[in-house]
Every structure is written in C-alpha cells, then in structure tokens.
Amino acid sequence: MSGDNLRSEKFPVGIASVGLAEIERRIPPDEPPPLPVNSALQVIGKSTRRQDGRAKVTGAVRYTVDIKLPGLLHARVLRSSLPHARVQAVDTAAAARQPGVRAVLVIAPRDAIVRYVGAPVVAIAATTPAAAEAALRQVRIDYATLPFVVDLDTARRPNAPLVYQAGEQPSLAIAEIPVASGLPLTGNVRGPETQGSRGNIDQGFAQAEMLVESDYRTQTQTHCCMEPHAIVADWRPDGLTVWISTQFTAGVRHELAQTFGLKLNQVRVKVAAMGGGFGSKSQLGSYGQYAVMLSRQAGAPVRLVLDRAEEHLDSGNRPATSQHLRIGAQRDGTLTAISLVEYGTAGVGVGAGVGNFAQALYTCPNFSSAQNDVFINAGRGSAMRGPGNTPGAFAMEQAMDELADKLGLDPLTLRDRNDRSPVRREERRLGAARIGWDRRHAPGADPGPIKRGIGMAQSLWGANVQTNAACEVRLLRDGSVEVLSSVQDLGTGVATVLAQVVAEEFGLQPSDITVRIGDTDFPAGPPSYGSRTTASVTPPARSAAWQVKQMLFRQVAPTFGVAPEQLVVGNGQVGVRNDPTRAMSLRAAAAGLRTDQLSVVASRSDDYGGFRRRMSDAALAQTDLGGVQFAAVAVDTETGAIHVERVVAVQDCGRPINPKLIESQVQGGVLMGISYALLEERVIDQHTGHVMNADMEQYKLVGVRETPSIDVVVLENYQGQSATDAYGIAEPANIATAPAIANAVFNAIGVRLRSLPMTPAVVLAALGSVPQGS
Amino acid sequence: MDRFSWQSARSPTEAATLGNTTVAEAMLADPALSAAADCVVLKAGGIDLLDLMKEGLLRPGRVVNLRGIPGLDSIAEDAGGLRIGALATLEQVATHPTLRQRYTALADAAESSASPQIRHVATLGGNLLQRPRCWYFRSAAHRCARKGGEYCFAFTGENRYHAVFGHDDCAIVHPSTSATALVAFGAHVELTNAQGSLRTVPLSDFMVGPAVDIMRETDLRSGEVLTAVVLPSMPASTRSAFLKQAEKPSFDWSIADVAVVLDRAADGRCQHASIVLGAAAPVPWRVPHAEAALVGQTIDATVAHAAGQAAIAGAAPLRHNAYKLPILATLVRRAVLQAAA
Numbered sequence A: 001m002s003g004d005n006l007r008s009e010k011f012p013v014g015i016a017s018v019g020l021a022e023i024e025r026r027i028p029p030d031e032p033p034p035l036p037v038n039s040a041l042q043v044i045g046k047s048t049r050r051q052d053g054r055a056k057v058t059g060a061v062r063y064t065v066d067i068k069l070p071g072l073l074h075a076r077v078l079r080s081s082l083p084h085a086r087v088q089a090v091d092t093a094a095a096a097r098q099p100g101v102r103a104v105l106v107i108a109p110r111d112a113i114v115r116y117v118g119a120p121v122v123a124i125a126a127t128t129p130a131a132a133e134a135a136l137r138q139v140r141i142d143y144a145t146l147p148f149v150v151d152l153d154t155a156r157r158p159n160a161p162l163v164y165q166a167g168e169q170p171s172l173a174i175a176e177i178p179v180a181s182g183l184p185l186t187g188n189v190r191g192p193e194t195q196g197s198r199g200n201i202d203q204g205f206a207q208a209e210m211l212v213e214s215d216y217r218t219q220t221q222t223h224c225c226m227e228p229h230a231i232v233a234d235w236r237p238d239g240l241t242v243w244i245s246t247q248f249t250a251g252v253r254h255e256l257a258q259t260f261g262l263k264l265n266q267v268r269v270k271v272a273a274m275g276g277g278f279g280s281k282s283q284l285g286s287y288g289q290y291a292v293m294l295s296r297q298a299g300a301p302v303r304l305v306l307d308r309a310e311e312h313l314d315s316g317n318r319p320a321t322s323q324h325l326r327i328g329a330q331r332d333g334t335l336t337a338i339s340l341v342e343y344g345t346a347g348v349g350v351g352a353g354v355g356n357f358a359q360a361l362y363t364c365p366n367f368s369s370a371q372n373d374v375f376i377n378a379g380r381g382s383a384m385r386g387p388g389n390t391p392g393a394f395a396m397e398q399a400m401d402e403l404a405d406k407l408g409l410d411p412l413t414l415r416d417r418n419d420r421s422p423v424r425r426e427e428r429r430l431g432a433a434r435i436g437w438d439r440r441h442a443p444g445a446d447p448g449p450i451k452r453g454i455g456m457a458q459s460l461w462g463a464n465v466q467t468n469a470a471c472e473v474r475l476l477r478d479g480s481v482e483v484l485s486s487v488q489d490l491g492t493g494v495a496t497v498l499a500q501v502v503a504e505e506f507g508l509q510p511s512d513i514t515v516r517i518g519d520t521d522f523p524a525g526p527p528s529y530g531s532r533t534t535a536s537v538t539p540p541a542r543s544a545a546w547q548v549k550q551m552l553f554r555q556v557a558p559t560f561g562v563a564p565e566q567l568v569v570g571n572g573q574v575g576v577r578n579d580p581t582r583a584m585s586l587r588a589a590a591a592g593l594r595t596d597q598l599s600v601v602a603s604r605s606d607d608y609g610g611f612r613r614r615m616s617d618a619a620l621a622q623t624d625l626g627g628v629q630f631a632a633v634a635v636d637t638e639t640g641a642i643h644v645e646r647v648v649a650v651q652d653c654g655r656p657i658n659p660k661l662i663e664s665q666v667q668g669g670v671l672m673g674i675s676y677a678l679l680e681e682r683v684i685d686q687h688t689g690h691v692m693n694a695d696m697e698q699y700k701l702v703g704v705r706e707t708p709s710i711d712v713v714v715l716e717n718y719q720g721q722s723a724t725d726a727y728g729i730a731e732p733a734n735i736a737t738a739p740a741i742a743n744a745v746f747n748a749i750g751v752r753l754r755s756l757p758m759t760p761a762v763v764l765a766a767l768g769s770v771p772q773g774s
Numbered sequence B: 001m002d003r004f005s006w007q008s009a010r011s012p013t014e015a016a017t018l019g020n021t022t023v024a025e026a027m028l029a030d031p032a033l034s035a036a037a038d039c040v041v042l043k044a045g046g047i048d049l050l051d052l053m054k055e056g057l058l059r060p061g062r063v064v065n066l067r068g069i070p071g072l073d074s075i076a077e078d079a080g081g082l083r084i085g086a087l088a089t090l091e092q093v094a095t096h097p098t099l100r101q102r103y104t105a106l107a108d109a110a111e112s113s114a115s116p117q118i119r120h121v122a123t124l125g126g127n128l129l130q131r132p133r134c135w136y137f138r139s140a141a142h143r144c145a146r147k148g149g150e151y152c153f154a155f156t157g158e159n160r161y162h163a164v165f166g167h168d169d170c171a172i173v174h175p176s177t178s179a180t181a182l183v184a185f186g187a188h189v190e191l192t193n194a195q196g197s198l199r200t201v202p203l204s205d206f207m208v209g210p211a212v213d214i215m216r217e218t219d220l221r222s223g224e225v226l227t228a229v230v231l232p233s234m235p236a237s238t239r240s241a242f243l244k245q246a247e248k249p250s251f252d253w254s255i256a257d258v259a260v261v262l263d264r265a266a267d268g269r270c271q272h273a274s275i276v277l278g279a280a281a282p283v284p285w286r287v288p289h290a291e292a293a294l295v296g297q298t299i300d301a302t303v304a305h306a307a308g309q310a311a312i313a314g315a316a317p318l319r320h321n322a323y324k325l326p327i328l329a330t331l332v333r334r335a336v337l338q339a340a341a
C-alpha cells in the first residue's frame, strides 16, 4: 500500500472470548472507518434468515434446470463404456438423421484415446432429451481396447498398464489446487512434489525420543451436489449468453471468451439459484464447452444437464490417497521431525496431494514431504471442500493422537506444546468444556460390547481473499438500496450477508436491501471456492455503501444546515449527530437527490496489514483459519457399527456476520465429514473399470438418523484487516471431522482405524473378528 | 426410458390375462427384437419396475397397473392366521396392529426397509418380487449370468454386499427384508391365474436359488398374479424378533438381517424355533442348526450364543464379505434373546 494519503484508524483486535485490544492501521482514504465489534452493531453479527429461504422450501426458487427459452434444444452425451481404448472410427451419420436432431459434436474423434469409463465421446442436441438419447443409441464407435488400471496400488507397480504414454501429459489446469509443473513422470507416477520441506529430517529423527509411523488410506469421494451440473447456452451472432450452475460466474465468462474467441463484453454468464458445488463447479467444465459448441452449431439455445451417473463419473471427485507418515518427538511432546510420503490418485487428472496440513499445522523444525500423483483409468479429480487438507488431516491428526497416547500425554496438551495458534488454543479450551473432555476415559475402557469414546482433531485452512472482486451499491431516489455483484450464491446465503453489511451502513434492515447477484453484467465478484466469498465481497460492499452514504450526506447537509460530517444514519433515518430532533427518513432524504441514483463500485482493498502471499487475482491473509472439532462416538464391537453421537465444532471465520448461516455451513461441513468418515466411497470394478455405485443408493451418504447433535461454537476473532474483517468458513468446517471421529473410535475401542471409510467391515477387521475369506 | 403404453387392470384375472411375461423373462428378451416391445408387465408400487426401466434393463411395450384393483391391499384375519393382500404397502404392514402384536418380526422388518416415502408406495407383493440389487446385475454394461450372460462378475469382483451362503454360480442376496421374517413365520403366497384358479405355495418354495434357476428369484409364472401373502396362525405363546444391520440406519439395505420366531412351553423350554438369515444368501436362508441349538433348551445368553455360532457354520464367504459372519452371529444371538425376553 503506497501513497501519503493513507489515514490512521484504530481497529479492535483479538478474540472476543479472550480479550480485545486496539491496533492502529493505515488505510486508504476511500475505505470506511473501522467497524466496531459485533456487540456494538445493529445488523452485522446478528442471526438473520436467508432471503431466499422461503422460496427454497416452497419450491418457488428457480435453478438452472428450470431455465426455459424459446426453441430450447436438449443435449445428451455418449460416454465411453471402456476404461481405456483408442477410437478407431466414429459414425454419427445415422444418428444425425434421427428425428429432432439439430447438432452433433464428435468429442473423441478417430485416434483419440478415452481413458476412463464415462469419458465423453459424442454429444447430440435435439428437440427433446429422449430424441437426443435415441440418436446417441444410433452412434457407432469402433474401439481398440487398451490395458487399464483402476487402483492406486496396482498403478504404482513397475509393469502396470500406462494411463499416459511417454510424451502424453494430462492437463494441469485445475481451479483451487496449485499444481507444480515440470515434475517427472515415471510409469503412472508423477512427482514427487517436495515443496515445503524444511530443516534436516535425519537430524530431526535422530533427536526424537518417541516415534510414530503408519500408513493411512483415504477413499475417493464424489461431490454429490443435490443440483447436478447444468448449463443453458445461447449462442447468437451478437454474443453468447450462458446460464450455468457455477461457483464463479466471472471466471466462466473469461473461460468462454478465451475458448470461443469472443470479447468479454460479448459474453454474459448468469446463475440462478444453486444446489451446491463443493468445488466441482469451479470452472466451465468440458460439458459446458459442449453445450456452447452445440448451440453455435444449431443456432439455437442448448440445455445440458448431467444425470446422476455422469455426476459420479465425470464431474470431479476428491482424490484417494495413501499416506506414509512418520513423526518424531521428545518425551515432553515437542516435535522434532515429520516426514510424509504420499501417493494419491485423481484418476486421469492431477492434484491428488494432501496440501500443506502436515507442513503448517505444528511448529516442527524438520519437515519433509514427497507427494505424488498416480494416474489411473478413472474420472478426473477436482477440488472438493477443503481439498488436500481433508485427507491430510485424517492422517496427521490421528498420528498426533497416537503420539499423545504413546507419550502418555493428553492430546490437548500435546497440541498446546506444538501449536502456535492462539485461535486454536482458545478453540480447544471452549470445545473441551462443551464435550466434557474431563470425562474421557482410557482407550477401550467401557465394559460390554457397546463402547463409547471421545476424540478431537484440528484443522487448518488458508484465509483466502480474491483481490479481483468488486461490488456496486446504489441508492435510488425513492430511498431503495441495491447491491450488485456477479458473485454467486452456491447455497451459502451470500445475498443475505451482503444485505446485512449494506443495511448496517445505511441504518436499515436487511429486508430493505435488494441484492442482485449471479450475473456478469454486474461488477465482477469473487469465486465461491477456497472459502473466500464473504472475505472478498463484503469489504467492497461496505466500502461502496459507505461511499454512497457520504455522497448522500454531502447532498443533504445543506438542508440540515450542518457539515456533512455531522450527519449520521440509524433506524431508517438521516439526522444530525447527537440531536434526535433533527432527522428525516432516508426516503425523504433520497427524494432530494439531484440524480435518479447514487452509485459506487468499490473493489476489494488489500488487507490493511498486508497479505502473506499473493497469487495474481487472489491472496492469502496473514493468519490461517483455525478449527477444532470434538466427537463422541459409540461403537458396537460386535457389529462394527459406529454411531457418532455428538460433534462439537469450534471454528474461526474472523468477524462472524450471520451466525445462523455460519452455523449452517459448519453443520454441513460436519455432516459431510461424517459421511466421508463412515460411508462414502466410489467403488470401481477391477475387471471392467466401471464405477459400481454411480448413484445415491449404493454410494452411501449420511442421512437423517446418522445426524448427531452438532454443537457449533463460532469465535469472534478481530484482526482489523478489512472493512468487514470477515473471512471464510465452509471448507474449514469439513477438515477435522473424520480424524476427530477416528480418534474417538480409538478412545472407544483401543484400536486405531487408519483407512476410510470406517464401515462395519473395517471396524470388525481391525478388531480381529473377521474370519479369512475364501 | 423408451415409450410404453399404460393400462389399469380392474381384477386379478384381468391382470393375469394381460400380463404376458414376468419381468425376469422380459429382461432376457433381446431389446433389439420386436418381441421385447411386445412384453406386457405388471406394476404394483412401481419402485423396482421403474428403476429397471430407467437403467435400460427392461423395455416393456406396456405396463399394467395393479393399484386400481379393489380390495387387493387389505389385511384381514383368515382362519386364525392373517391374509395380507399383495398390494398392501410396506407402511401398512409396518403399522398394522395385529401384525405388530402377533407377527412383530414382520412388522419390524417392513419398518426397517427403505425410507418412509418408499414404504408408502412399495407393496409387499412387489417387495417379494423385486429383482436383486447386485450392482453388476443393475448395470446395463455387465451382462452377467443372471441376465443370460456367461459368468458372474461378483465372484472375482466387488462382492462386499454379496452372499455368504448358497451361492451356486450367482452370489446375489435376496433383496426383500420382509421375506426374512415371512419365511420365519412359514408364510405362503397365493397366486391367481387368468382362469381365476389359485395356487398356494410356501414362500420358502416359491423363492428359488441359482441352483434351481439362475435367471429368476421366484417361481412366478407368466400369466400369474400374486394376490396375497398368507400367515399361518401361531400359538399365543409365540414370540418373534427381527434385527437388521446396515451400513447406516437410514435408507439403506441390510448387510445382514435376522428373523427369529420362538415358541416356548409352560416350563420355559423352547419347543419350536425358526431362524432365518437375510442379506446372506440368494434366498431367505433358514438355519436349522441354529434352530436345533434352541429346541429343548431354556434360553439364556449361552444358548443364544450357541445358536449364533451355529447359524454361521458352513458359510462360504467371498473375498470381501466375511465381515458379515460375525454380524449375522451377533444378530441371531441378540434376536433370540430379544424374542425370549
């Protein structure tokens, strides 16, 4: 931040439950004054119902699948039923002659290689979905089959079938996950990526008085968004309009402009209501491209909606991992060395690492990491709620629990010794009190077949900020207020949060504010991935609102006969500070505006204290988002069933703006974590390469009876870094759940489960109760 | 899904006249041939039928709806026993007071099935006649032995949910949860043909394993309608229990389930026991050794444990499903104790 016109302001800092202080920051002139702590505010920090809640539960809300345009065509995609093959011939002539067919797109032409079951081959747009499907059945493809491999261990063997031949490389671009380029490819293994290693690992282990060392395995999880991937593309001579279920309207606009050689102002991207994304809707996606190409070919709008099987096969997933973790410590618990060797698979894609979790969570002078992508003939991985860190935490936080057990230390004490974060220290304190940590017994101590246990685990997630994020606020002459941004609501309720922030600034109620989002005709907002939406879009929203308010004050000050600085807002009124007799309604004040509206577009300023790291349009804030979760479980040692009875989730998101929405994000994160811990797993048949559970019946998801009582505790953590000082929550809430449950299971039965999901079969095997199969 | 026509039957005989093929037969018809389109199949709740059609495994030309047939969904006392109309829903079975009281295991089995939404639509008849859930069977890409192909993918493949008993060449488990309890009570099924004549068969004979016929799970013949399930009368001293274990309590299939029916003499000794395992074999799997472990005994934890162990003797687990054995043994032990409590 440069320039002499910075001004000094004093901001509240600290964790509210610990104690607050003040910090002086130099901020740009167009930034609003510091926001007081939540207890001194009217709207921010108060639970507010989401604006679209009623429409959602009554079914009135419109999703992308509900978009209807005149002449709309319906597209379906023919997909490979072979896990690895070379296309020798594609004959679409008969298909093209089918009734209703308007456009045919060959995706995998002669000599193309399909590398997984579900890989797209041909797409057809027709007047009805049934006509498109009937036409696809007429497509004739000749394949030459190639050897394939669909599991991580087999793919690592020296003579395994190769997913990519020498010279062929998978595409590296992947939203949200940084992927190093230039890593060697040996067989199916790409890597190792050793970034983050520090100190002298051998020395570190030499200093260790206690060692824990184990292998951990995590499964492939699919996103299972309630709303499938969906797009309606309308290509016209003067430009392209696209409705798409996306986590990043502005990003999709860029992708479309680039892919199709259009100017940015020829592309408009809109998103209606969304039913989830979890990282799988971060980009246009190949399916999105097909829809646009079909629309261009047909000269008509085209709708393409993936079905449930396609969702599992070809819309991304959380990569499976195999992690070897070794930790050395001194008797008092001080860590001396951590070494991590990881092999993960994102199918035919990259990005199967486990992030920076083991590297960054604890202070440990010596750390070494080697992470590898292993290619298999399966659908490409993608970002999924807390990518990398979620499988990473499963291994690391169990290893820490094991270390504590071996050292005879309380797992909380071991964390106190090695974790520098004051946030997590407070979270441990609050969570331990809630769950009743002092009642925790020795591992396996319960008599009888049903054994109970308590465990905890921690999470770490970067506080991401999109610096390329803007928001417009308008005050109209009738006193109505609008907020506009291309930012999208993937289900989190960001529109309500924006309304709160702007309402606070104008002294109004959230219901007074009209929020228009999800359209690239509005100022470009941030993506909704990396848990950055609130952190990126609320500061410019407040900033714009504050600037509009200043403009209003300047225009109405003469009416009051005071200087603009004398004016304040509150309870829907504009008035003179400290003089309640001199006020008029905001509506009356706006009526005197010289123009029909006042409007300001503000963009996200840098964090006032600076960023830790910057990556083109995005940046990482100085401090991470900490979280600590505690789980209480009951394990039936005779049937292997694990029942999660209670979860206490203590999370940090900076300044909480809407506790109700935050709680609902945390509950969602915990539920997804329970599902990951106990149930979900994509199952691929070794002999045919097919996913056997590409549905929601045999692919098991957490349901109502598996939902425990979830106690959400949200810190109020002020750092004086932006106009709202708010950060994200959605991903951090997902990371600690599985290891917290695994540690609770250990506490219950005295046996450690090191692979996911922890099904009855896994539990019984760990207990030694399963006879050898034939 | 392909186009099909729709017709409502007004009586069982009309349905039997219209329905020219069983779903098992229709699924073997080559869809490329016009014969497949001529298939007329029966629909009750339609839960399973529509699943098969959506997967492209079944392409009937016409669907005959049974739901409009009057009286086929009633549950009534019948010669001391109980007659359950084939169109009674699982919800009706789960909540019927007499069933709850005298055939507790059946009511519990029905209640433990699927989800509330499904139970309100799914019929008991359709439940017994649904096709297996083996994921190879349900995949259009896998033409396995049960669909007229050459081999069973499950034996060498992903078989965690498959059979541990009775898997001759095909390792499905019978999908009906209620069937476990019905077999334990010695229920019969009543079938009506186009002429209106009735055929009544013990359910345990009606259900056929792969050794008898690998391409169907029941002895339903084309031109027959299942009209009722008949429960025999039970001595007042009869007690029953049903336990199910799934990977999750809501909305999931059994990985193991057990029904136990006991009758004890005045001195407390067990004089009759019937124990059936579900999700264990291609048919509901009766375990006579476990029953024998109870008869003549006063039931206590030791006896119940012995029955549990006897129940899994002789099992032949596959590569990934041996974990079912300790669960089955546990459920038998617990169900015996619960019934005797």
Ligand SMILES: Cc1cc2nc3c(=O)[nH]c(=O)nc-3n(C[C@H](O)[C@H](O)[C@H](O)COP(=O)(O)OP(=O)(O)OC[C@H]3O[C@@H](n4cnc5c(N)ncnc54)[C@H](O)[C@@H]3O)c2cc1C
Pocket (backbone or CB within 6 Å): A697, B023, B024, B041, B042, B043, B044, B045, B046, B047, B048, B049, B050, B066, B086, B087, B112, B113, B114, B115, B118, B121, B122, B123, B124, B125, B126, B127, B128, B129, B130, B131, B175, B176, B177, B178, B224, B225, B226, B227, B251, B252, B253, B254
């Ligand atoms: C997610 C999910 C979970 C489930 N979980 C369970 C579970 O835990 N336990 C369980 O038992 N089931 C479970 N089911 C299966 C469900 O209960 C059955 O699909 C349902 O009971 C079938 O009944 P229906 O009336 O809908 O049959 P339909 O689908 O209408 O018919 C099934 C078959 O029976 C034939 N048929 C039906 N009635 C007659 C008749 N009267 N005469 C002759 N033929 C007839 C039809 O032609 C068809 O072949 C589950 C299903 C789903 C989708």
Ligand code: SF4
Pocket (backbone or CB within 6 Å): B132, B134, B135, B136, B137, B144, B145, B146, B147, B151, B152, B153, B154, B155, B162, B169, B170, B171, B172
């Ligand atoms: S178990 Fe039966 S239904 Fe399943 S693959 Fe084998 S033959 Fe087919």
